[in-house]
Amino acid sequence: xxxxxxxxxxxxxxxxxxxxxxxxxxxxxxxxxxxxxxxxxxxxxxxxxxxxxxxxxxxxxxxxxxxxxxxxxxxxxxxxxxxxxxxxxxxxxxxxxxxxxxxxxxxxxxxxxxxxxxxxxxxxxxxxxxxxxxxxxxxxxxxxxxxxxxxxxxxxxxxxxxxxxxxxxxxxxxxxxxxxxxxxxxxxxxxxxxxxxxxxxxxxxxxxxxxxxxxxxxxxxxxxxxxxxxxxxxxxxxxxxxxxxxxxxxxxxxxxxxxxxxxxxxxxxxxxxxxxxxxxxxxxxxxxxxxxxxxxxxxxxxxxxxxxxxxxxxxxxxxxxxxxxxxxxxxxxxxxxxxxxxxxxxxxxxxxxxxxxxxxxxxxxxxxx
Numbered sequence: 001x002x003x004x005x006x007x008x009x010x011x012x013x014x015x016x017x018x019x020x021x022x023x024x025x026x027x028x029x030x031x032x033x034x035x036x037x038x039x040x041x042x043x044x045x046x047x048x049x050x051x052x053x054x055x056x057x058x059x060x061x062x063x064x065x066x067x068x069x070x071x072x073x074x075x076x077x078x079x080x081x082x083x084x085x086x087x088x089x090x091x092x093x094x095x096x097x098x099x100x101x102x103x104x105x106x107x108x109x110x111x112x113x114x115x116x117x118x119x120x121x122x123x124x125x126x127x128x129x130x131x132x133x134x135x136x137x138x139x140x141x142x143x144x145x146x147x148x149x150x151x152x153x154x155x156x157x158x159x160x161x162x163x164x165x166x167x168x169x170x171x172x173x174x175x176x177x178x179x180x181x182x183x184x185x186x187x188x189x190x191x192x193x194x195x196x197x198x199x200x201x202x203x204x205x206x207x208x209x210x211x212x213x214x215x216x217x218x219x220x221x222x223x224x225x226x227x228x229x230x231x232x233x234x235x236x237x238x239x240x241x242x243x244x245x246x247x248x249x250x251x252x253x254x255x256x257x258x259x260x261x262x263x264x265x266x267x268x269x270x271x272x273x274x275x276x277x278x279x280x281x282x283x284x285x286x287x288x289x290x291x292x293x294x295x296x297x298x299x300x301x302x303x304x305x306x307x308x309x310x311x312x313x314x315x316x317x318x319x320x321x322x323x324x325x326x327x328x329x330x331x332x333x334x335x336x337x338x339x340x341x342x343x344x345x346x347x348x349x350x351x352x353x354x355x356x357x358x359x360x361x362x363x364x365x366x367x368x369x
Contacts, residue, residue: 032146035078042070045080049087055097059086062101064108106304118152119145124215134211170249188298188308192247193234193254193332195294196318197225197261202242218242221265228264232257237306243318247306251296251335255342258294258326259365265290289324293317294363296332316352317360326363333361341366 031037042060046053053070059082060067068074086104089095095103119141127137199205199221206214218241225244229236234248234257244261248254295317297310313329321327328336333344343364352358 026142029142029146033149034076036076038074038076040075040077040080041073042067042075044073045075045083048080049083051083051087055087056083058101059083059104062105062108064105064112102303110304114156120215122148124212127212174249188300190299190301190306191297192249192299192306193251193257193294193296194245194247194299194306194311195254195258195292195314197244197246197258197265197290197292198318199242199265200289200291200323224265225261228260229257232260238304245306245311246294247299251332252339252341254294254296254332255326255328255336255339255363258292258328258363261290262292262324262326263365291318291321291323292326293319293321293328294326294332295329296335313352313355313358316355316358320350320352320360327360328363330359330361333363336363 040048042053042056046056049056057067057070086100089100089103090097122141122145123134123137126132126140127134130137130140132140206217209217221242222239222244225239226236229244229246232248233253234246237245237247239245246254246257246261248257293314293316295310295314297308297313299306299308299311301307317327317329327347328344330346333346336342336344343366345362345364347360347362349357349359
C-alpha cells in the first residue's frame with residue numbers, strides 16, 4: 001500500500017489543530033459534500049419545485065434530518081435538486097406522495113446508519129494505524145473525509161445497483177411466469193424460509209469489553225454471519241448486535257443457512273475455526289454458540305424487514321433451541337422430508353408464548369455417506 005506519510009500527532013500545527021478543524025475544515029468539508037454554500041430556505045425550495053412548503057419540510061423529515069424554520073437559509077443547490085427529483089416522482093412517474101416519502105424514509109434511515117458505520121470504521125482505522133487517541137483519530141478522519149467521500153459514494157451506487165439487479169432477477173424467476181392465483185388470496189405474498197440466529201449469553205460475554213474490543217466483537221459476529229448466510233444462498237434482512245435475521249427462497253436453502261450458522265458460529269472456537277468463521281472472538285479459546293430457529297412460510301416484506309406469524313414462530317423457536325442447534329416446526333420438517341442431506345428429530349411439544357402448542361423439530365446435517 002502507498003505510504004501515508006508521517007504519523008499524525010495530536011496538537012501538531014496543521015489539519016489536526018482542534019480550533020482550525022472547527023473553524024475551517026468543517027465548513028470546507030460541508031461545502032464539498034453538499035455542493036456549495038447554503039443559500040436556499042424551505043420556501044425557496046418549494047417555489048422552485050412548484051410545491052407546498054409542507055411537502056418540502058416533510059421530505060427533510062423523512063430523510064431523517066432536522067428541518068429549520070421555513071425561512072432559514074440552510075439548503076444548498078444539491079438539496080434543491082433532491083427536492084426537485086422527489087417532486088418529479090409524483091408529477092412525471094405518477095407515484096403517490098406517500099410512496100415517495102416512504103422511499104425517501106428508506107434512504108434516510110439506511111444512509112444514516114451507513115454513514116455512521118463507515119465513518120466509525122475510518123476512525124478505528126486511523127486510531128489503530130497511527131496509534132492515536134480517539135479524539136485525534138476523529139479529527140484526522142474529518143480532515144480526510146472529503147477526499148474519501150467520492151470513492152465511498154461510487155461504491156455505494158455500484159452496490160445499490162447490484163442489489164436492485166439481484167432483486168429484479170429474483171422477481172423475474174419467481175413471478176415471471178403467469179400463474180393462476182392461489183386458493184387463499186388473503187395469504188401473505190411471499191413464500192420464504194425465515195430464521196434467526198441468536199448468540200448465547202451475549203451480555204455476559206461482552207461485559208467489561210472496551211469500546212474497541214466490543215466494536216470488533218460485534219463486527220466479527222455480523223461479518224461471519226453475513227458470510228455464512230450469503231455463501232449458503234440466503235440473504236440477511238438485518239442484524240441486531242447479537243442476532244441475525246435471514247431469509248431464503250426455498251426450504252432446503254433455509255436449512256443450509258440455519259445449519260451453517262449453527263456450525264460456523266457455535267461450539268468451541270479455536271484459532272483455526274475463528275479464522276474460518278471471520279475471526280469471531282479472535283484470540284480467545286472459548287465457546288460462543290448460537291441458537292437458530294427457522295421455518296418455511298409466508299411473509300410480508302416492507303421497510304427493509306419481514307413480518308408475519310411465521311417470523312414470530314421462527315423467533316420463538318430460536319428462544320427454545322439449545323446452543324449450537326437448529327429448531328424448526330412440523331410443517332417445515334414435512335417440506336424437508338425425504339431430502340437425504342437433513343436429519344429431522346421431533347422434540348416434546350411446548351407451549352410458545354403468543355403461538356400456542358408447537359412440537360419443535362431438531363434439524364441436523366446428515367452424516368457423510
